[in-house]
Amino acid sequence: MPEEERNKVMVNQKMFLKQMVEMELEKVNKLEKGNRELEIGMAMNHFIAGKPLNDMQFTDLKEMRRMIEEKLKEFEANIKSWKEELAKMNQLFGAQPVTTVAGENIQNVMQMVPWSMWDVPTKSS
Template sequence: MTGKKVKLAFILNDSARKATYNRRKKGLLKKVNELSTLCGIEACAIVYSPYEHQPEVWPSPSGVQRVFAKFNNIPESEKSKKMVNQEAFLNQRILKSGKQAKNLRRENRKLEITLLMFHCLSVGNILHNNMSTIDLNDLAWLIDQNLKEIDRKIETLEN
């Protein structure tokens, strides 16, 4: 179950801000620990605090150094293989959303033409006065696809 939606804004009350910071830091370090345990990976976290002089590290300073050393020993091409900055990430999301929108438009168009076909079948004629050539071509294509599907099913039943 998810909790209530939190309004993300700067907390003006110093003691409430510090309490929230400590609680969230504890949760973050717990999540890093869980990720490391559940996925069998080496992970570390470094948290710089306005309330402490030294950054807090997880699991330990030597553990963090080990993870960084391992990361630094990876060739540059491997390091940056799946690494993206915010601009690249947003561009990927825009492309993905564009593809999804295109697929939805295609699916909506197919449903629109299918409804048109069923309407024409129920009325008994094609209302071509208010239809564009594109609509008529799409309708003809859909009818052809349905006829091919019917032929395939008849052939399957005969065999």
């Protein structure tokens, strides 16, 4: 094999190995990020259970705040989507728009449901 061809093969092998190493590093980074989120999630669960956050560092608290804000955005997006779906259902069934589920508007929700509690089949039926 001529010298020039051997150099090309070496370059190709080096590039291949470099790409493989980069791909594995990406996997490691994703796993580290996932583990970090699990750790912060566990710390949040401990806090919710009443345990203090005294041993957490400032960076951990910042990460916890970021995760909470992300979850809040997800919840807000879900609520918006549900409200839009509810509005579409109201249009289909001709019901009055429901602004809340509590208090006087519960009747509106009940009117939207096409069946009553008594119509639900049970195992004994």
